[in-house]
Amino acid sequence: MKTDPDRDLADCSSGEGACAPAGDCSESSCAPRPAQCTEPDCGDDPPAGCCAIEAQGVEVYYGKKKVLTDVSFGMAPGRITAIIGPSGCGKSTFLSTLNRMSDLTIGCKVSGDIRLEGKSILGSGIDLIELRRRVGMIFQKPNPFPLSIRKNIQLPLKEMGIRNRDELEATTEKVIRDVGLWDEVSDRLNSSALALSGGQQQRLCIARAMALDPDVLLFDEPCSALDPISCSVVEELIASLRRQYTVVIVTHNMSQARRIADSVAVFWVQEGSGRIIEHGDLERVFEDPKHAIVKDYVQGGCG
Amino acid sequence: MDTLALPASSKREERIARAMIWCVALLVTGTFAWIVGDVFVHGISGLSLSFITEAPERGGRAGGILPIIVSTLSILAVSLVVAIPLGLATAVLLAEFTRRDNWFSTLVARSLDVLAAVPSIVFGLFGNAFFCVWLGMGYSILAGGLTLACMVLPILIRSLEAALRAVPDEYRFAAAALGMSKTRTVLSILLPCAAPGLVVGLILGIGRVLAETAALLFTSGYVDRMPESVMDSGRSLSIHIFDLAMNVPGGEPNAYSSAVVLILMLLIINFTAVWGTDRWVRKISGQSAT
Numbered sequence: 087m088k089t090d091p092d093r094d095l096a097d098c099s100s101g102e103g104a105c106a107p108a109g110d111c112s113e114s115s116c117a118p119r120p121a122q123c124t125e126p127d128c129g130d131d132p133p134a135g136c137c138a139i140e141a142q143g144v145e146v147y148y149g150k151k152k153v154l155t156d157v158s159f160g161m162a163p164g165r166i167t168a169i170i171g172p173s174g175c176g177k178s179t180f181l182s183t184l185n186r187m188s189d190l191t192i193g194c195k196v197s198g199d200i201r202l203e204g205k206s207i208l209g210s211g212i213d214l215i216e217l218r219r220r221v222g223m224i225f226q227k228p229n230p231f232p233l234s235i236r237k238n239i240q241l242p243l244k245e246m247g248i249r250n251r252d253e254l255e256a257t258t259e260k261v262i263r264d265v266g267l268w269d270e271v272s273d274r275l276n277s278s279a280l281a282l283s284g285g286q287q288q289r290l291c292i293a294r295a296m297a298l299d300p301d302v303l304l305f306d307e308p309c310s311a312l313d314p315i316s317c318s319v320v321e322e323l324i325a326s327l328r329r330q331y332t333v334v335i336v337t338h339n340m341s342q343a344r345r346i347a348d349s350v351a352v353f354w355v356q357e358g359s360g361r362i363i364e365h366g367d368l369e370r371v372f373e374d375p376k377h378a379i380v381k382d383y384v385q386g387g388c389g
Numbered sequence: 390m391d392t393l394a395l396p397a398s399s400k401r402e403e404r405i406a407r408a409m410i411w412c413v414a415l416l417v418t419g420t421f422a423w424i425v426g427d428v429f430v431h432g433i434s435g436l437s438l439s440f441i442t443e444a445p446e447r448g449g450r451a452g453g454i455l456p457i458i459v460s461t462l463s464i465l466a467v468s469l470v471v472a473i474p475l476g477l478a479t480a481v482l483l484a485e486f487t488r489r490d491n492w493f494s495t496l497v498a499r500s501l502d503v504l505a506a507v508p509s510i511v512f513g514l515f516g517n518a519f520f521c522v523w524l525g526m527g528y529s530i531l532a533g534g535l536t537l538a539c540m541v542l543p544i545l546i547r548s549l550e551a552a553l554r555a556v557p558d559e560y561r562f563a564a565a566a567l568g569m570s571k572t573r574t575v576l577s578i579l580l581p582c583a584a585p586g587l588v589v590g591l592i593l594g595i596g597r598v599l600a601e602t603a604a605l606l607f608t609s610g611y612v613d614r615m616p617e618s619v620m621d622s623g624r625s626l627s628i629h630i631f632d633l634a635m636n637v638p639g640g641e642p643n644a645y646s647s648a649v650v651l652i653l654m655l656l657i658i659n660f661t662a663v664w665g666t667d668r669w670v671r672k673i674s675g676q677s678a679t
Contacts, residue, residue, distance in 0.1 A: 187566060190562065223566040241577055
């Protein structure tokens with residue numbers, strides 16, 4: 087996907103401002119090449135520091151099986167990038183390489199390069215704890231700890247070295263408010279997080295990730311275990327994170343991608359291995375897909 | 390529901406299977422109730438306050454069993470103080486810090502399974518040679534407790550490990566994704582989550598220690614005086630029961646009463662452990678204690 091001659095730079099105008107708010111972009115690293123920086127997808131060969139995350143030729147093996155082949159694309163800061171595609175095409179696998187959660191899978195090997203604000207994160211000397219604080223992740227099934235709501239937020243904060251009680255409480259209230267859960271739980275912060283509904287649990291998990299003040303939030307099909315009403319609440323929440331965070335979301339749900347994403351990457355299995363077959367601005371990919379498969383997929387109406 | 394009714398043959402099969410399951414369950418519980426009932430029927434009459442507050446007289450035929458209770462609890466304490474930290478550390482190592490396909494953890498796990506099946510008398514011989522003779526502890530509560538620690542460690546480690554492995558991976562992923570260190574994850578999340586299972590493992594261990602007779606004969610000895618320190622020899626309840634029943638003519642009534650005390654002790658320890666863990670887990674998980 088390195089060459090995409092049809093890339094329509096005119097898209098820039100529609101995405102104007104979306105790229106701008108991220109601090110790095112307006113800094114010197116991007117300044118000499120403003121034309122590329124305002125381009126919504128950060129371009130195919132973006133300047134360092136312009137894309138929040140940039141994957142270059144990422145390949146993933148589970149044991150001897152190659153599950154991802156040559157994935158290269160950039161995720162723009164402050165924008166929502168949706169990764170779509172059929173089951174088993176490596177979407178979630180790719181997502182898990184972005185904060186090295188893939189390391190936890192036995193036999194999983196990642197090659198290529200992934201850069202977070204210009205710095206490679208795939209080396210062996212990377213501080214994974216620091217990386218995962220900067221790149222938060224929300225899972226398919228809500229996974230609050232079997233502790234109180236308050237402890238769910240504060241345990242990772244304490245682990246980060248924040249001991250001041252006032253600060254802990256202030257952060258707790260702020261993030262719970264940010265996910266719109268405060269009115270529902272403010273009177274029972276000491277009761278178990280497991281007593282919350284699925285949708286509330288998922289919002290708590292988002293709050294918990296936000297408490298660490300990350301730059302990037304990864305969502306792995308965050309709605310697929312929720313009922314439709316909870317799902318729409320969580321979806322609106324994710325949409326509201328635009329500009330504050332770089333969001334990457336894996337979803338099965340095409341209409342969800344259409345509702346919340348700024349740009350989209352389509353994964354597909356070809357020759358027994360997942361690949362990225364098209365990526366770019368949301369409207370461009372959905373309205374005018376270059377790839378025949380993508381055309382069928384996004385316009386097939388399924389999902 | 391009528392339309393979903395099973396054909397007659399399946400119904401009959403279902404009824405027979407049900408009946409068989411009930412029979413087996415009744416047989417097992419019945420046997421257990423019979424044994425406990427027999428011990429209680431024979432032993433309850435000999436129980437009194439003085440029985441648990443006085444020293445034995447005339448070889449145990451008369452008097453109480455206070456020194457024996459003290460020795461038993463001391464042996465239990467020594468073995469748990471040694472076995473719990475070692476067992477927990479090894480279980481955490483096996484379950485959390487080594488991968489399942491790691492040759493070292495496989496080797497350790499296999500060795501533990503073999504050790505768990507070794508007869509307790511062999512542990513007794515080992516304990517006698519190693520603790521009593523080689524380390525010069527003599528017949529003492531310390532030597533007995535350490536020998537029993539060796540004996541329960543394999544079963545303790547394996548059950549603690551199983552309890553940790555039963556904690557859903559979601560919590561590990563959640564903690565890792567939040568930048569929590571492995572150590573903090575184990576201490577703050579996995580161990581509390583596994584607590585009920587850990588306690589089951591612990592109770593298995595306590596049961597084995599309290600029930601052990603053979604290994605203690607060689608290590609803690611069978612002096613029935615009140616021990617003054619862990620370096621003194623001390624007679625455990627199970628040895629006392631064995632001695633009264635086999636070697637002391639006319640000792641049977643007190644053997645039964647001692648057995649009742651042993652069973653009650655086991656029940657009290659188990660219930661306290663389960664109840665205490667339950668309260669603790671509720672407290673840290675934020676569920677109100679009900």
